[in-house]
Amino acid sequence: MAFSEKRGKGRDGRMRYRGRYKLPNGRWGSVSRDDQGKPFYTARSAEQYASGLETDVRRKAFINPRDGRMTVAEWTQHWLASIDVGPLSEKEYRLRIKNQILPEWGTVALGDLSPTGIAAWEKRLRLTLSKNYVDGITSVFRTMLDDAVAERLLVTNPVAARKSGRRGRYVPKVKDEKITATPRQVLLIARNGLSMRGLNEYAIVLASAYTGLRIGELAGVHRDQVELKDTGQGARLHSVQQSQYVNGAFTEIDNKYASGRGLILPPFLADLLGELMESRPDSEWVFTAPKGGRLLRGGDWYRETWHPMVSGRAPRGVVRGAKARAGIRPVLGVEGLTPHGLRHSQKVWLDEGRHPRVAVEARMGHVLPGVEGTYSHVTLKMELAIADYLQGLWKESLRPVVDRREFAPYPAFIPARRKRSPRNLPEVVAAV
Template sequence: MAYAEKRGYDKKARKTRWRGRYLKPDGTWGSVSRDDNKQPFYTERAARDYAAGLETDVRRKTFIDPRSGRITVAEWAQMWIESVELANRSDKTYRQRLRSVILPKWGTIAMADVSEVAVKTWEKELRTRYKPRYVKSVMSVLRVMFEDAAASKVRGDNPVPTLKSRRRGRYKGKQQKDETVLATPRQALLLARNAEKMRGLVGYTLVLTIAYCGLRISEIVGLRREHLILEDHGQGCRLLVRAQHQYVDGKPAQVDPKYGSSGSIILPAFLAELLRQVLASHKAEWVFTGPKGGKLNTTSFYEEVWRLWADGHEAMPDRLGRPSRLPYLEAVAGIQGIGPHGLRHSMKVWLDELKHPRVAVEDRMRHVLGGVEGVYSHTTLPMELEIAADLQALWEASLKVVVDRREWETPSRPREKDSPKLISQKSPNLENQDQEDETAA
């Protein structure tokens, strides 16, 4: 049974200090000398009542040892990060957020002393220093860390507010403008033609594979020959998503797709034929090779390659008057700023507009449906074949001549000196294509 005992005389407060004693879950005696507000007990009754409350928590199996909360955030973070199972890229992200932002602020503070008000104030200050997406990532790491701390009985609650609990104070309405840049099938074709001027058949097919299969750029880089089934035995020609390219400990490696989202995707007929041509054009193990036949290098892909395909490039001679190594590329009208992932989003929109079953669309995107819908909805082969047929129809419609609107714009790419890395490659298969009819470096 809980009781109190004297601890000595507090000269500063001119009062006797007390501590409460209580039975812990393991049968040993624990002691507590401060309340939830970190104030000492100056009466016998206050110490005894607090200790009795802890014994009640023991009986209800909600007990949290007050001493557990005295561990610092840095000490808990070190134990916590080693216990969390994360993919390589996520592990690096979590550790970076802890090292660079979270621990410099909270590292020396006891876990029990971190309050929700202090966290909200800190988050508000972060938003003045960093971009919203980065702040969201930091807060996500902090939230998960404290969730696990509460589950491990290090403290009783999570001081990091959830998204729902942020509806306090000045109301911020939902952002009206969707900043995601989407492409129509016609714009995806024009983007592929720009890629063809720089990277030939490989670049042309790379863009269309992202657009019509919804692949991530890391999955494009990690695509091998054995991942393509280009003979139809009644199941459709297929692309197998089995791996993605990542750097692990600074070295290139093949790892599982993001979130373990492996899949099998039926190819539209035109794309299956293009991929046959790509495989016949080289003998490398990778489907999409670099300019010299090796594996694609994504280090400078966005700035030095993709941005040129989407935003155009002026063919400028160098200072010695020699011709530009890069072809003149006009910008595709209406999709300036689009990234490879924008084409993945675009395919989802195309399929939604065609009213395909949600389960089949999400399956092609390699998403998992949640709840009851995910349990009882299933994708069938006829659904997959119908999607492939409709994508083929979109492709064929995109080849038609457009005369009622402007499709190209003046290049928005700043004039820069040529980069020796970006040597134009002509495609023997596509260089004679009639121009009127119509995410890798």
């Protein structure tokens, strides 16, 4: 039976007590603070709290208060060692935890987490970060605490509890629409890539749009995984891995969602890939870096290559010894398009062509859910029809178009400003 005992006086001079209770293993446990972390100042309050814990033991709902004193940082170490996800997912989890969760909650005990405190933190994040990123952060935090509940370190998940009912202002659900491009706009982007970086950039834009493969998946395609000779079943590209930056080194891992697949290529793309491989006969990969090595895609590529291919670039003469460069016309109507938008574009094209859903989803690397996915199957006839349809879109995109939007002016060239020391700044600027 639970009881209380004196602990001595605290710094404030008040007597403190602790409760003693039987643990599930038959030993005696002790508790000196309540759920709010306040000490017990009376023998009765300590005994009542300990009695409640013994009741939880009998009901098999016992959570040891000492387990709740584990900090979020300590639990994170245990949790990360237990998860079994892909390398890219684990990398993203670690970044979200390191950059957002631990700075705010690392020193806080699991038992001290509250739904309102987490809700206020999430609200602050949404003021400066994108919705998708904040959703990803809270998703990781929620999963961490779900596992803490399963380990009986917490009674309930404070993140999940906040989601149990709608609270606050009503915000209608709006689908996050991706920017997509028409075949003609994809061709213009590819031509910009050709003039900026050569045949490889031209080919990878068209390959992403007309196969639906991600840039990382295209970067991982080896020469022997492409069958360009059509023997009646179409030229094929086999995507079985992707090239990604993992643990400080570029390596090859499985396709996202283990979606390895073979794709029939439209004839124009098969010819283009053959020309590309002939230009790099010594390369192991189909898509390469400018000198034939492994293709790497990082922040510099998005900023220095992809963005000008879509948004244009002003012509520039010789500046401080730097070579002159030609201007790049922007492709209007696709402002903000990302490389992943090329993949979305193919899905839109195939939907417009009314191709069987099972064949479209298979080409995208998706699994068709439900009864339809169980009883529908992809046939060679479906795949050839898709390749023929994409070939028709390509031919249509090559037709000359008299449209003022295709003759958009070059962006204005803004020269880099020289850095001045504070003493040389104009008075108005210095005052600000």
